[in-house]
Amino acid sequence: EQDLQRLGLEDALTGLPNRRRLGDLLVSRLNGLRAGEAMDLALIDIDALKSINDALGAEGGDRLLQQFSQRLTALARGGVVGRIGGDEFVILRSTAGGEHTAWVDELRQVLTKPFEIGDQALHLALSIGSCRAPEDGVDADVLMQRLESALYAAKRHGRNTDMRFQPALDAGGDLQLGLANDLRVAIESQGQLQLHYQCQHDASTGKVASVEALLRWKHPLRGAISPAEFVPLAERHGLMLRLGNWVLREAVQQQASWRRAGHRLCIWVNVSALQLIQGGFEASLAGLLMEYDVPASSIGLELTESVLLDERAGDVSRRLAALRARGHQIAVDDFGTGYSSLAYLKDLPVDKLKLDRAFIRSLPGERADAAITMAVLAMAKGLGMEMIAEGVETAEQREYLVSNGCGWIQGFYFSRPAPAGEVIERLNGYEAGNLAIKAA
Numbered sequence: 001e002q003d004l005q006r007l008g009l010e011d012a013l014t015g016l017p018n019r020r021r022l023g024d025l026l027v028s029r030l031n032g033l034r035a036g037e038a039m040d041l042a043l044i045d046i047d048a049l050k051s052i053n054d055a056l057g058a059e060g061g062d063r064l065l066q067q068f069s070q071r072l073t074a075l076a077r078g079g080v081v082g083r084i085g086g087d088e089f090v091i092l093r094s095t096a097g098g099e100h101t102a103w104v105d106e107l108r109q110v111l112t113k114p115f116e117i118g119d120q121a122l123h124l125a126l127s128i129g130s131c132r133a134p135e136d137g138v139d140a141d142v143l144m145q146r147l148e149s150a151l152y153a154a155k156r157h158g159r160n161t162d163m164r165f166q167p168a169l170d171a172g173g174d175l176q177l178g179l180a181n182d183l184r185v186a187i188e189s190q191g192q193l194q195l196h197y198q199c200q201h202d203a204s205t206g207k208v209a210s211v212e213a214l215l216r217w218k219h220p221l222r223g224a225i226s227p228a229e230f231v232p233l234a235e236r237h238g239l240m241l242r243l244g245n246w247v248l249r250e251a252v253q254q255q256a257s258w259r260r261a262g263h264r265l266c267i268w269v270n271v272s273a274l275q276l277i278q279g280g281f282e283a284s285l286a287g288l289l290m291e292y293d294v295p296a297s298s299i300g301l302e303l304t305e306s307v308l309l310d311e312r313a314g315d316v317s318r319r320l321a322a323l324r325a326r327g328h329q330i331a332v333d334d335f336g337t338g339y340s341s342l343a344y345l346k347d348l349p350v351d352k353l354k355l356d357r358a359f360i361r362s363l364p365g366e367r368a369d370a371a372i373t374m375a376v377l378a379m380a381k382g383l384g385m386e387m388i389a390e391g392v393e394t395a396e397q398r399e400y401l402v403s404n405g406c407g408w409i410q411g412f413y414f415s416r417p418a419p420a421g422e423v424i425e426r427l428n429g430y431e432a433g434n435l436a437i438k439a440a
Helices: 002-007 019-031 049-076 100-111 140-156 173-188 227-236 240-260 273-277 281-292 313-325 343-347 367-382 395-403 420-431
Strands: 038-046 080-083 088-095 115-117 120-122 126-133 162-164 193-202 208-219 223-225 266-270 299-304 330-335 352-355 386-390 408-410
Touching: 019 038, 019 080, 019 088, 019 140, 038 049, 038 100, 038 140, 049 080, 049 088, 049 100, 049 115, 049 120, 088 100, 100 126, 100 162, 126 140, 140 162, 173 208, 173 227, 173 240, 193 240, 193 420, 208 227, 208 240, 208 420, 227 240, 240 266, 240 273, 240 281, 240 299, 240 420, 273 281, 273 313, 281 313, 313 330, 352 367, 367 386
Parallel strands: 126 162, 208 266, 266 299, 299 330, 330 352, 352 386, 386 408
Antiparallel strands: 038 088, 038 126, 080 088, 115 120, 193 208, 193 408, 208 223
16 A cells, blocks of 8 residues: 555656655645745756657666666655656755756766766757746646746757746647636536547549548637647646547437437547557556447557557557557558658557658649658558548649559548538539539
């Protein structure tokens, strides 16, 4: 019981307080501040940690993080250090005054001295966001949000730099915090979140065989909010798991409804890294399919390259193999825009590649994009995979892809994303032979 309690409050690798425990300690320290006393806070991000892990191996990367945490703890001088993410650490230290900037300079000076890992001397690049209580706030949640605002500002300025929070630095910080709270409400309520579906077509005939589920949010005051805005917001505020689970359940429910009506469309759902690596994802998905009497083959799973190249890639591979064995198809989304490592295509159970729209946009005239597209098509064919071209908008793009052997296309040329009812109306039009239907 003691071990379980400890594991719930500590980072397993470094022994430092985790996010939950750090929040409790921050509240306690804030309550204990005496008149005239202040507290300095810093959120430190190790830039390019994945590249470091790739170079050192998992064991070397772990040793680096342990050494980093020890050095940071020594700097705390009776304060608190916590690890709240794979590459993010927080340090809290009471102060009687003094220059806040000098304290951050000390952090950077000490933490960027070389780390000895085996026979290598490793120099780190760090992005740091900082603030001071009570000057920048006395509420623990507000201070953590302001630390994050300062860190993101540092990253926007090119990384390997530091920023102290100030209202002008992130004028939208309070708005973003409020929007994150609104998103929490939207996940629990009815009507704000909705899935739209974009058809995936046989490139030659226009026949629809599958759709991709795309999340939409209609805010009661702001109206439609782009996924490009609220998905990163969900990632920053720990909402991705709940959001992803909502999407999965909604897609399975819709699939059950369509199957009862006699429609046989595979629904592709985007799966985040957090969903995939959490314990029980496979069992949870299997439970949903059983609850709604939906076969696994009718729910495809799309993952980004960053998920497949996570440092836990071995565990990811096992999970994907288990999901594929149950009948799910696996696709790599936005292929070509991430790391584009060819190793995972050989080793991981992948059925389809989705070539990103960035390479399709200039076809057929742009020579480099045409060469990349043909190379990916040839590679997919050689590996026994299918390829879907995203973002197809013109007849010329479609004809080029068909002539070069691309089997599936997705984009405005045939259809825009639409609610489930409109998708079925459009599907009925295709089945009636009206392949000329286009979105306005």
